[in-house]
Amino acid sequence: MSDAPWIAAVSAVFIWWFSTGAILLVVRLADRVGARAHLWATLAGLPLLIGGAALVMTSLDTHTTAGVYAAFVGALAIWGWIELAFLTGMVTGPMRxxxxxxxxxxxxxxxxFGTVAWHELALVLGLLTLVLASDGAVNRVALATYMVLFLARICAKLNLFFGVPRINTEFVPARLRHLTTYFRRGPVTAAFPLAITVLTVLFAVCAERLWTTDVxxxxxxxALLTALAGLALLEHWLMVVPLPDAKLWRWMLPRPNTDAESETTHGF
Structure with a gap:
């Protein structure tokens, strides 16, 4: 593993882009197939959760470059499976x-909140598990990675609820179309500058630590955390800045199945 921080930052951006696209691809394919495809896609993704947990556990007492990458990828894998379970409609909330x-x-x-309650619970359980597992560990990159993702996701959800000018619903899966009725497109509220401030401070702190450390x-x-915080900050600015961010993944996804999206798919 290279010790160069810029390689770590580029790696973080690539892993974020690729993993997001992979999850969207699986969900889009499940939407096209229909029936129990969403359930099977979630179950088929369990090795991602198990593998992520294994990477995190093996990295906790290893403060090396390889251990840091393992912790980062492990945390993303855990987060990715929870997101997959959410986007397939398997772990959402009682309100449909x-x-x-x-x-x-x-x-x-x-x-x-009722539409995402179980998903929020799963995210909190994941966070608590990492907090307990990382207690006394020399390598807490997995916990830090998960916390950045958790904070960014909460800020994003609140802004979608309270209102932002730009909301991209192109990749909302068929089973979660009801969520778009809770989004509010309009002028920003106090939630937006608050989120931007929090994420900017997070980015600055990570960048300062990156700049000053000689380990x-x-x-x-x-470097990994700075890149991740920067992506979270960018994600929020794209709620107000008119840039075609959907093009990052649209080219790699099959066209949505219009018939599947029109179905009522509250069951399995």
Whole structure:
């Protein structure tokens, strides 16, 4: 494994792009096949979860460049399986209906949370597991990676709920189409500058640690985290800046199955 921080940063961007595209591809194919394809896709992805957990466990007491990469990839694998389970509709929430027209305030928030409650619980359980596993460990890159992803996801969901000018629904799977009725397209709210501030501080802290450390493994870890925080920050700016970010993955995905998307697929 190379100790060069720039290689680590480029690797983080590539892994993010490739893993996102791979998950979208699996979900799109499951949408096209229909029936129990979403369930089987989620079950087939279990080795990703198991392999990620194994990488994390083997990396906890190894503060080397290889150990840092293992921790980073392991955390992404765990996160990726939870996202796969969500996007296939297997782990979402008890609420599967569209938002009631005109619903506002706490009632709208409560109903919206009901659409993703089990997914949020799975993410929190993943975080707590990594917190416990990383207690006293010399290599906490897996925990840090997961925490960056967790913070970015919470900020993104809140902004989609409260309102942002640009919302890309092109890749929303067939089984999650009801979620789009809880999105709000409009002027930014206080949630946006708050999220940008938090993510900018996170990015700056990681970059500062990267700049000041002279330990190769530590530099690699903070290069990976800086790149990940930068991607999270970019993701939020794309909610207001009109750039064709969907082109990053559209070319590698099959066209959506219109018939499958029009079905009511609340069951298996």
């Amino acid at each position: 209906d569209d938002c009631t027209p005109g619903l506002t305030g706490w009632a709208r928030f409560e109903r919206a 190769p493994a530590t530099a690699t870890g903070f």
